[in-house]
Structures are given as C-alpha cells and as structure tokens.
Amino acid sequence: MAAPTPTQGTANTPSPALGLRDRHGRTATDLRVSLTDRCNLRCTYCMPEAGLPWLPKPELLTDAEVSRLVGIAVRDLGVNEVRFTGGEPLLRPGLVDIVTAAAALEPRPEISLTTNAIGLERLAAPLVAAGLDRVNVSLDTLNPGTFKELAKRDRLEATLRGIEGAAASGLAPVKLNTVLMRGVNDAEAPALLRFAIAHGYQLRFIEQMPLDAAGVWRRDEMVTAAEILEALKAEFDLVPDPAHRGSAPAETWLVDGGPAKVGVIGSVTRPFCGDCDRTRLTADGQVRNCLFARGETDLRGLMREGASDAEIGARWREAMWGKLPGHGIDDPSFLQPARPMSAIGG
Numbered sequence: 001m002a003a004p005t006p007t008q009g010t011a012n013t014p015s016p017a018l019g020l021r022d023r024h025g026r027t028a029t030d031l032r033v034s035l036t037d038r039c040n041l042r043c044t045y046c047m048p049e050a051g052l053p054w055l056p057k058p059e060l061l062t063d064a065e066v067s068r069l070v071g072i073a074v075r076d077l078g079v080n081e082v083r084f085t086g087g088e089p090l091l092r093p094g095l096v097d098i099v100t101a102a103a104a105l106e107p108r109p110e111i112s113l114t115t116n117a118i119g120l121e122r123l124a125a126p127l128v129a130a131g132l133d134r135v136n137v138s139l140d141t142l143n144p145g146t147f148k149e150l151a152k153r154d155r156l157e158a159t160l161r162g163i164e165g166a167a168a169s170g171l172a173p174v175k176l177n178t179v180l181m182r183g184v185n186d187a188e189a190p191a192l193l194r195f196a197i198a199h200g201y202q203l204r205f206i207e208q209m210p211l212d213a214a215g216v217w218r219r220d221e222m223v224t225a226a227e228i229l230e231a232l233k234a235e236f237d238l239v240p241d242p243a244h245r246g247s248a249p250a251e252t253w254l255v256d257g258g259p260a261k262v263g264v265i266g267s268v269t270r271p272f273c274g275d276c277d278r279t280r281l282t283a284d285g286q287v288r289n290c291l292f293a294r295g296e297t298d299l300r301g302l303m304r305e306g307a308s309d310a311e312i313g314a315r316w317r318e319a320m321w322g323k324l325p326g327h328g329i330d331d332p333s334f335l336q337p338a339r340p341m342s343a344i345g346g
C-alpha cells in the first residue's frame, strides 16, 4: 500500500496542512471559547442553585493567553468563526479587549457571543465598537415567576433590557435560544415565538442535553424536537426553510410563509455530529473536541511552559484528530462528561 502523502496524515497523526481535521473527514472552523465558568443565573438544566466550585484564578487563562490561543486558531488552524461564551461571558472584565484583539486578526473571523444578556444594554455598544458581529441570548420564558423558578434569580426584566440593548446597538439578527423543560416552560413555546417575531428576533429551541451539574437529565423527560414542532404547528404554519443548512445545528422553518423563521436544535433526537465543525476551549485552556468529550487537551500548561505557536497548534490539531464520530448520547455506554455545560462553554 502506498505511504500516506503529507497532506493526508496517517491513522494516528493529523496532516499539518489541513487545519483542524479529524479522522472522520470533518474540519473544525468554528471555535467556542469559554471566558469564565461563573454565571449570575442558576438555570436548573445547567448549574446547581448553590453554584459550583469555581476555577481558581491562576488556572484561568489571562486575557493575553485567550487572545494568543484565538490568534493561533485563526491564523494557523483555519478557524473563521469565534464565539465567546461561558459561564456568562459578560462577567469577564476583559471581554471588550478580548473582542478587540480577535477583530484585529487577519483573516478577520466572525465574532459572536452567547449570553444571558444581563448587563448587555450597557455593554452592547462597546462590544459592537470592538468588533462583535452577532449575539445569541438565552431566553427560556417570558413569565417572571417561571424565570425565577428556572434560573433561581428574579432577572427577567434585566434579560429583556439586555436583548433590547443588543438590537438597539445594531446586532442583527438577535438570536434567542430556548431550552424547554416539561411542566416548567414547555407550554410557552408559541408565546416565545410570537414574542420573537414581533421584535424581529430569531428564536431557536434547543433540546435539553445531559450536561447538568447534578447529572439528573432523563431522556424520557426531555421535550423533544418533534414535540416542539407539534406545539408550534398548532398555532403557526411551518414550512421547511429552503436555505442550505450547512453545519448549522438548527433546522429552520419559515413561519407563516416567512420571512420570519424558527429553529430547532435537536442535539439529542436529531444529532448533527456528521456535520460538526466545532472546536472548544475552556476558560482554563483545555481543548475539547466535542461538547460530550470525556477527555481534554491542555494548552494552558503547554503555553506556560514556553511552547511556540507552532507547537501549540500541533497539539490542538492532535486533539481534534481524535474526535469521535458522534456524541453517543443514545448509546447505552454513554457517560455524561465530568464538566457541566457552564464549565465547558455552551
């Protein structure tokens, strides 16, 4: 058999020439960077009410370290989209500077933020000036009591103010992410869609994934994509969106003839692992090649030992090369990752 050419890589080694490839033919170009494991909400599907043992400060990447790793990903590894998340990324004091540094990179990546929007009415304008292109805001309910029950904090008003602030700063379209929980907010799906359409926001429902800190997720309790669609179809005319989906996690539908759309991210019942183009960096500098990966690759240690950009890039490529073909939630041997969503970065 012919030896592999340098651009193919071997079964055990990624090719240096092809960016963040894996051995199943996917290439990661979308980087999710968690900037903190802390959050000012306690959404029950994500974090316990008492919080978690937070990462000690010396273990967190500094702003300069985050920017160096983002730079390596964009300049050397083919990443063209950078999404900052957490925990709650608006809690990171250096966020505006981190966005500024990302926006100065060549080639310039798309820069987005996933946030609960608390404080965004104040921060949206400086973030846009720094180079933020898009924002996704988590909004699970329009009912203050339900918000308090679900997030353990009475902050619906602050969230809505932040969403308005984002739209007023020109971030468009503002995308809203909703996780439905049975018996808590699942009856609100149509009302949330009416709200989104009325304000020109784009709503996406996300199936609840087994990433809660307490490990109490149960598949039979999860509100499925099929159920969400059924509830929406009772009130709206939904037609599959003819636009090409690509590697987008959301399947989208045109609502009442369009142009309004609604998305459903069926991570559990309609997995899209075959098209996954994500690579993830935790706030303490660990690469995760999948949200559900059991292992991580330490770039912080390597960086602090004095490694060059080329050495860090090579380690990152190795980490991605080993990405599994799917998250395996449906496999009986599935084990929930040790870190909950808030510590991975959603």
Ligand code: SAM
Residues within 6 Å of the ligand: 039, 045, 046, 085, 086, 087, 088, 089, 114, 115, 116, 136, 137, 138, 177, 178, 179, 206, 207, 208, 209, 210, 211, 212, 341, 342, 345, 346
């Ligand atoms: N604090 C920010 C926010 O609220 O958007 C960013 C971090 S949060 C972990 C990112 C996204 O992950 C949110 O849209 C949240 O709803 C989602 N999320 C968290 N835990 C989840 C779970 N178990 N299943 C599905 N989505 C989850």
